[in-house]
Amino acid sequence: MLEDSLQATLPKLIHGVRVADIGQGSEPLRILGIRSLNADETNGMKPEDGDFVNLELAVAYKARSAGQDARRTGPSRNAHLLVEFYLSGGIVLPVWVELTGLVAKTRLRVQLMPNPPFLSIMTLTLLGQPKVEIHCTPLAKNFLNIMDIPGLSGWLQNAIDMAVGQYVAPRSLNLNLKTLLAGKEKTDTDAMGVVIVTLKSAEGYRNGDEGKFWLSKKQKRGDPYVSVGWSKWGKPLCSTRIIENESKPVWEETMMLLVTPVEIHARERLRLQLWDSDRFSADDILGTVETSLHDIIESSETSNQSTARQDDLVASDGSKWPGVLRWAVGYFSKTSLEHHLKDVVAINETIDQEDESGCTAKPERDAEGIDTREQQLKDLKEKEDEIIASSKPSDEWLSGILSVSIEQITELEVQKVREGGALETEDGNSPSPYCTIIINHQRAYKTRTKMKTRKPYFNASTERFIKNWLDSTVIIAVRDARVHETDPLLGVVVLPLQKLFKHRSHITDSFPLIGGIGYGRLRLSLAFRSVQAKLPRELLGWDICTLEIQPRIEASTDLPANLASCQLIAETLYGRRKLYPHPDGGWKATIESRSVCLAVKNRYASCLFIQFRKRVLGPDVIPAFSTLWLKDIPDGEELTTTLAVRKNVNDALTRARFNASNDIGELVGSIVVKVKLWPGLSGYHRYMADKDASLAEVMEVMDCAEESHDDNERDLFYESDSSASSVSSTSGSLDGTIDGIKNHFKDYQKRKGELHRKHRGLMQWKGVRSIAWLGRSVENKADELEHKLKGKLKHQQKEMGIEKEV
Numbered sequence: 001m002l003e004d005s006l007q008a009t010l011p012k013l014i015h016g017v018r019v020a021d022i023g024q025g026s027e028p029l030r031i032l033g034i035r036s037l038n039a040d041e042t043n044g045m046k047p048e049d050g051d052f053v054n055l056e057l058a059v060a061y062k063a064r065s066a067g068q069d070a071r072r073t074g075p076s077r078n079a080h081l082l083v084e085f086y087l088s089g090g091i092v093l094p095v096w097v098e099l100t101g102l103v104a105k106t107r108l109r110v111q112l113m114p115n116p117p118f119l120s121i122m123t124l125t126l127l128g129q130p131k132v133e134i135h136c137t138p139l140a141k142n143f144l145n146i147m148d149i150p151g152l153s154g155w156l157q158n159a160i161d162m163a164v165g166q167y168v169a170p171r172s173l174n175l176n177l178k179t180l181l182a183g184k185e186k187t188d189t190d191a192m193g194v195v196i197v198t199l200k201s202a203e204g205y206r207n208g209d210e211g212k213f214w215l216s217k218k219q220k221r222g223d224p225y226v227s228v229g230w231s232k233w234g235k236p237l238c239s240t241r242i243i244e245n246e247s248k249p250v251w252e253e254t255m256m257l258l259v260t261p262v263e264i265h266a267r268e269r270l271r272l273q274l275w276d277s278d279r280f281s282a283d284d285i286l287g288t289v290e291t292s293l294h295d296i297i298e299s300s301e302t303s304n305q306s307t308a309r310q311d312d313l314v315a316s317d318g319s320k321w322p323g324v325l326r327w328a329v330g331y332f333s334k335t336s337l338e339h340h341l342k343d344v345v346a347i348n349e350t351i352d353q354e355d356e357s358g359c360t361a362k363p364e365r366d367a368e369g370i371d372t373r374e375q376q377l378k379d380l381k382e383k384e385d386e387i388i389a390s391s392k393p394s395d396e397w398l399s400g401i402l403s404v405s406i407e408q409i410t411e412l413e414v415q416k417v418r419e420g421g422a423l424e425t426e427d428g429n430s431p432s433p434y435c436t437i438i439i440n441h442q443r444a445y446k447t448r449t450k451m452k453t454r455k456p457y458f459n460a461s462t463e464r465f466i467k468n469w470l471d472s473t474v475i476i477a478v479r480d481a482r483v484h485e486t487d488p489l490l491g492v493v494v495l496p497l498q499k500l501f502k503h504r505s506h507i508t509d510s511f512p513l514i515g516g517i518g519y520g521r522l523r524l525s526l527a528f529r530s531v532q533a534k535l536p537r538e539l540l541g542w543d544i545c546t547l548e549i550q551p552r553i554e555a556s557t558d559l560p561a562n563l564a565s566c567q568l569i570a571e572t573l574y575g576r577r578k579l580y581p582h583p584d585g586g587w588k589a590t591i592e593s594r595s596v597c598l599a600v601k602n603r604y605a606s607c608l609f610i611q612f613r614k615r616v617l618g619p620d621v622i623p624a625f626s627t628l629w630l631k632d633i634p635d636g637e638e639l640t641t642t643l644a645v646r647k648n649v650n651d652a653l654t655r656a657r658f659n660a661s662n663d664i665g666e667l668v669g670s671i672v673v674k675v676k677l678w679p680g681l682s683g684y685h686r687y688m689a690d691k692d693a694s695l696a697e698v699m700e701v702m703d704c705a706e707e708s709h710d711d712n713e714r715d716l717f718y719e720s721d722s723s724a725s726s727v728s729s730t731s732g733s734l735d736g737t738i739d740g741i742k743n744h745f746k747d748y749q750k751r752k753g754e755l756h757r758k759h760r761g762l763m764q765w766k767g768v769r770s771i772a773w774l775g776r777s778v779e780n781k782a783d784e785l786e787h788k789l790k791g792k793l794k795h796q797q798k799e800m801g802i803e804k805e806v
Contacts, residue, residue, distance in 0.1 A: 001163040001166075002019055002081070002159060002160060002163050003017060003018065003019055003448070003450075003451075004163070004448055004805075005159035005160070005162040005163045006083075006156075006159045007448065007449070008162075009155070009158070009159060009162075013087060013088075014085050014086065014087055015086055015087070015088065015483055016085075016086035016432065016449070016451045016452075016481070017083060017084070017085055017086070017451065018083070018084045018086070018450075018451035018452055018453070019081055019082070019083055019084075020082045020083070020084045020094070021080075021081065021082035022080070022081050022082075023079065023080055024079050025064075025077050025078040025079045025080060026064075026077050026078075027061070027062070027063060027064045027077065027078055027079070029059055029060075029061050029102075030059065030060050030061065030062075031057060031058070031059055032058040032059060032060050033057070033058045034055060034056070034057050034058075035055070035056050036053070036054065036055060036056075037054040037055065037056055037107070038054070051111060051112060052109055052110065052111050052112065053108075053109075053110045053112060054107070054108070054109050055107065055108045055110075056105070056106070056107050056108075056127075057105070057106050057107075057108065058103075058104070058105045059102070059103075059104050059105075059106070060102060060103050060104075061079065061099060061101065061102035062100075062101055063078040063079075063098060063099065063100040063101065064077050064078055078098050078099060078100070079098070079099040080096065080097060080098045080099065081096075081097040082094060082095075082096060082097075083095045083097055083156070084451070084452070086451060086452070088483055088484075093138065094138070094139040095136055095137070095138050095139065095152070095156075096136070096137040096138075096139055097134055097135070097136050097137075097156060098134065098135045098137075099132070099133075099134055100133045100134060100135050101131070101132070101133035102130060102131065102132055102133070103130065103131045104126060104130035104131070105126070105127040105128065105130075106124060106125065106126050106127065107124070107125050107127060107169075108122060108123070108124055109122065109123040109124075110122045110123075110177070113178070113378075116182075117177070117178060117181040117182055119177040119178060119181065120176070120177060120178045121174065121175070121176055121177070121178075122174070122175045122177050123172050123173070123174050124167065124172060124173045124174075124175070125167060125168070125169045125170070125171065125172040125173070126164070126167050126168045126169065127168075127169055128168065128169075129161060129164070129165060129168055130164055132157060132160050132161065132164070133157075134153060134156060134157055134160070135153070136152050136153045136156060138152075185506065185508040185525060186403065186405060186506065186508070186525050186527055187385065187386070187389035187390075187505075187506045187527055188385055188389065188403075188506075188527060188529060189334075189401045189402075189403045189463055189527055189528075189529050190260050190261070190403070190463060191258040191259060191260050191401045191403075191463050192259050192260065192261065192264070192333065192334065193258075193259050193297075193331055193332055193333040193334060193531060194256050194257065194258055194259060194331070194332050194401065194465050194531055194533070195256070195257045195259055195270065195293070195296060195329065195330070195331050195332075196254065196255070196256050196306060196329070196330050196331075196332060196533065197228055197254070197255050197256075197257065197270070197272070197327060197328070197329050198252070198253070198254045198255075198306065198327060198328040198329075199226050199228070199240050199251045199252075199253050199254075199255070199272070199325075199327050200250065200251065200252060200308075200326040200327055200328065201248070201249060201250045201251065201252075201325075201326045201661075202224060202226070202248075202249055202274055202323060202324065202325045202326065203247070203248050203323065203324060204322055204323040204324055205222075205224070205274060205286045205287055205313060205321070205322060205323025205324075206286060206287075206321065206322050206323065207222050207247070222245075222246070222247065222276045222286070223242050223243065223244045223245065223246070223276055223277040223278075223795055224242070224243060224246065224249045224274060224275065224276055224277075224286065225239060225240050225241065225242045225243070225274075225275055225277060225798065226239070226240045226251065226272055226273065226274055226275070226325070227239045227240075227272070227273045227275060227798075228255055228257065228270075228271070228272055229257075229271055230257075230263060230268045230269070230270065230271065230293075231268065231269040231270070231271040231290055232266055232268055232269070233268070236273075236800070237255075237257055237800065238255045238257075238800060239798040239800070240253045240605070241253070241602070241605040241606075241658060241797055242277045242658070242795045242797055242798070243658045243659050244277075244654070244658060244795055245651070245654065245655070246655060246658075246659055248659075248661070249659060250659050250660040250661040251605075251660065252629070252631065252660045253604060253605055253631075254539060254604065256465040257270075258401065258463060258464075258465060259293065259297075259331070263293060264293070264294075267292075267293070267294065268293045269290045269291065269292050269293060270290065270291050270292075270293055270296065270329070271288060271289075271290050272288065272289040272290075272325060272327065273285060273287070273288050273289075274286040274287045274288070274289075274313060274323070274325060277795045279794070279795060285316075286313065286321070286323065287313025287314060287315070287321045287322075287323050287325070288313065288314055288315070288316065289311040289312075289313065289314070289325050289327075290314075291311075291329070296329060296330075296331045297331045297333075302329055302330045302331055303330075303331055303333075304330070304331070304332050304333060304532045304533070305330050306328045306329065306330035307328060307329065307330060308326070308327075308328045309326070309327055309328060309329060310324055310325070310326050311324065311325055311327075312324055313325060330533075332531040332532050332533040333531065333532055334400070334401070334529045334530065334531055334532070335388075335394065335397050335400075335529070335530045335531065335532055336384065337384040337387060337388060339394065339396075339397060339530070339532070340387070340388055340391060340394055388505065388529070389504065389505055389506050389527070390504050390505075391504060391505065392501060392502065392503055392504060392505065393469055393501050393505045393528050393530055394530050395470070396534075397530035397531070397532065397533075397534070398467070398468045398469060398470060398530075398534075398535075398540065399465070399466065399467050399468065399469075399530065399531055399533050399534075399535055399540075400465075400466055400469060400528055400529050400530035400531050401463055401464070401465060401466070401528070401529050401531065402439070402463065402464050402465075402466045402469070402472075402474070402497075402526065402527075402528050403461060403462075403463045403525075403526065403527040403528070404437055404445070404461060404462055404463075404464075404474060404524065404525075404526055405459075405460070405461035405524060405525040405526075406435050406437075406447060406458045406459075406460050406461070406476065406522070406524050407457070407458065407459060407523045407524055407525065408455065408456060408457040408458060408459075408522075408523050409433060409455070409456050409458075409478065409513075409520050409521065409522050409523070410455055410510070410520060410521050410523065411454070411519065411520045411521055412430075412431060412433060412453075412454045412455065412456065412490070412518060412519070412520035413454065413518060413519045413520065414429070414431050414480065414490065414517055414518045414519075415517055415518070415519070417517070417758070417759050417760055417764045430452045430453055430454045431452075431453075431454075431480040431490060431518065432449050432450065432451045432452055432453075432480060432481040432482070433449070433450055433453075433456050433478050433479065433480055433481075433490060434446065434447050434448065434449040434450070434478075434479055434481055435447045435458065435460070435476055435477065435478050435479075435522075436476070436477045436479065436697070436701075436802075437462060437474065437475075437476060438474070438475040438476075438477060438698055438701060439464055439466075439472065439473075439474055439475075440472055440473060440542045440543070440544070440679070440680070441473075441542065441544045441680045441681045441698060441702065442543060442544060442698070443694055443697070443698060443802045444462065444464055444802065444803065445460075445462040445802065445803050445804075445805070446802055446803070446804045446805065447460040447805045448460070448805045449481045451481075458805075460805045461525075462803060466497075466528070467535060467539060467540045467541070468540040468541075469497050469498070469501065469528055469530075470497070470498050471498070471540070471542075471635070471679065472496075472497045472498075473494065473495065473496050473497065474495040474497065474526070475492055475493065475494050475495070475701060475702075475705060476492065476493040476495070476522060476524065477489060477492050477697075477701045477704075478490040478491050478492070478493075478513055478516070478518070478520075478522065480517075480518070484770045484773055484774075485766070485769045485770060485773050486769070486772065486773045486776060488516065488517050488757070488759060489515065489516035489517065489700065489701070489704055489757060490513055490516045490517060490518030490520070491512075491513020491514055491515055491516035491518050491519070491520065491522075492513065492514060492515050492516065492701055492704050492705050493511045493512075493513065493514070493522050493524075494705045495511075495526065497526075497528065500526065501528060505527065505528045505529065506525070506526065506527040506528070507525070507526050507527075508523075508524075508525040508526075509523070509524075510522060510523040510524075511523075511524070515704035515705060515707060516704065516757070516758070517757075517758055517759050537634040537637075538631060538632055538633065538634050539604075539631075540634070540635065541603065541633075541634060541635035541677060541679060542603065542635065542679035542680060543601075543602060543603050543604060544600065544601055544603065544679075544680060544681055544685075545600045545603050545630075545635065545677045545678055545679050545680065546597055546598070546599060546600065546677070546678045546680075546681075546682040546684055546685075547572065547597065547598045547599075547600050547608060547630065547675060547676075547677055547678075548595045548596070548597050548675065548676045548677070548678060549570055549577075549595060549596040549597070549598070549608075549673060549674070549675050550595055550596075550673070550674035550675070551588050551589045551594060551595055551596065552582070552586055552587070552588050552674075553568065553579060553586055553587045553588075553671055553672065553673050554585070554586045554671065554672040555585060555586055555587075555669070555670075555671050555672075556642075556645075556669050556670040556671065556672070558669050558670075559645060559668070559669030559670070559671070560668060560669065562614070562623070563612050563623065563624050563645065563668070563669065564581065564585070565581055565614075566581070566612040566613055566614045566623070566624075567579070567580055567581065567587075567612075567613045567614075567615070568580075568587045568610055568611070568612065568613070569610070569611040569613050570596060570598065570608060570609075570610050571598070571608075571609050571610075571611070572598045572599065572600050572606055572607075572608060572609070573600075573601070573602070573606050574598070574599045574600065574601055574685075574688055575598040575599045575684060576598070577589065577596040577597075577598060578590070579596065597682070597684050598684065599682070599684040599685045599688060600630060600677075601685075601688070601695075602797070603630045603631070603677070604630070604631045605797075606629075606630060607627045607628060607629045607630060607657070607660075608627070608628040608629075608630065608675070609625065609626075609627055609656075609657055610625060610626040610627070610628075610643070610671070610673075611625050611653075612624040612625065612645070622648050622653060623647065623648055624645050624646060624647050624648055624665075624668060625645070625646060625648055625652075625653050625656060625665070626643040626644060626645050626646070626671060627643070627656050627657075628641065628643055628673065628675070629660055630677065633675060633677050634677070635677050635678075635679045636676070636677065636678070636679065637676065637677075638674060638675075638676045639674070639675055639676065640672065640673075640674050641672070641673055641674075641675065642670050642671070642672050643670060643671050643672075643673055644662075644667055644670055645667070645668050645669040645670055645671060646664065646665030646666060646667055646668065647665055647666040647667075647668050648665065649665060649666060652664050652665035653665075680702075681698065681699060681702055685699065686699065690779075691783055692783075693780055693783070694802070700753075700757065703753060703754070703757070704757060707754055
């Protein structure tokens, strides 16, 4: 916790911090006072008598003074920390921090249970900020002691206050003592269910561009989008696409929000906000829709089913604003044992037998046996959870909540490539690892960095909604944080959920790191719980995919002749291909035997856009167009669909690119297209990685996982899109011919990525790696500048980014 607080406030001079040692010393923590509390003194909580114990404690600590006793006990006589600060050039500044004084007051609420280990849930909260006093002593030798200044102690003390302040009332720390004391694996998720929101359309809202006199009347329609989140937290959790210059937007986007006990206890409200995107100023809010989370959970209309709604927009003060928002919402709870087994009578009989045998103590104060029944219900719930966790996830309920917990890495070592494969085992050469969780080829979570350690302990976890557990893959990438170098991959762990959950819905195990420059075993836990939602097949797919279009597109008989002779441009937001008219009718690609493939990144917010392009003197004319929204196509299935061809009149072409409405443009005919969506990244996404650092990171991890797989069969879409056939490597010695030299060069180009990733070839020298890092940094800065400049010229779609532990 202290490392996280320090890392968040480090000056630019220091790039890393590590708590190398921590000890309680020989001086104990003293309890000044302890008293029991009744229900009225526990901040409104109403625990049942005998089930909970509420205590208030006052504790203090005072360091032992220096003297003869200090000489006997040594420098670690008091509670202490050894903090190491890492500067550029490999300079390490150690600082000895002693705790000289502490006064704190806390309240505990412990739930009791009649069976071992007798303790269940504990809630701890601090009454006010604890008073902490520390003393810092720099330990650097033969170095300018710039750390021995009053600001150091204050900085460290502020970091301690920041870390401890997370548990000052009304905040609290919840611990499951039953699980900790019994040493049980995590078999369930923290989330209780999921709220599924579908944003459909909006109309009648006020024009956010009305006051912009420099825009024409046609341009004063606004650029609307909707953000979704919790009202008390305030931060948007997800957002729709921006539909430019539109007064009647149709999104048809679906979003999922996990519901945890935190949202339940905080009595959260679901907030939808309609915004007008602006390029040169802050976005304008056009209205808000709020509804109670409790009402969504408890209502029969939204419990385990989705219900369409139409709500008026209101201002932040509750006053009514013009406009309505059409959307749908539903709360879907986790599946119970009844959804997995048809008969649960045997479990109830087992609990009754255990209760009668005396294993469970029966309270005597209630003659009607009410507390006995409550205990039976608790035991029944525990046994149901154990049975669900020990069984395979249901093939009927494909969607659910996935919990990923990264515990620690053991035996972590890095190979020295230029020293005969020796392993770095000294503490000074230890890596600084961090982990990135990638779910279905999208970065989901990033842990903190553990500085210079071979046995990092993370204890970091995240939970995500998974649409289809049978077709999902989790990849853990472990990297080494380095200065003036691109963080190299120490290794990856590939976890296909279908194979992982073959016999039970949770697993705790250690997996070897493969494919990188390091060795070690990553210990982690995964748990999956289905929710009572049966999504349509179209919604079960991945957000990143590759669209394959069959090489021939047919035209309907009623399509005008002038359109049948046009050239077709098939495009997504991230690629385009041309198709040419064929003498036999329809359109074909340049190479008739090959399909047309396009990269897709935001599949549920984008469409296949087909333009009819006619060559004329001057700029080409686009008389008509067709759209196919990818949200309507299931993954991995070849679909033959008929697309409406609409005339490009006024601004119909611009509106149809982002608006999912079916009433844009005049209908003039149709075309027949065969398409197929392949989930995941492919070689067609590689050019996008040059402009997107996060996508480039995922591509590198995928290449590492693909090359490290025991099966050498590679996915066709992972080959370069310039050629479908792989380049065969030359066997034996080079024959000296021109063809042999070309083949050798092609083979090196193919393997260059793998060699550089493993710090071989040119990348075995640190100087070359630093130059490569410098070049990549310049490219990233240029891309950021280009992104900012484009943001001033056109609207940039909102991206929530990756969740970080710190």
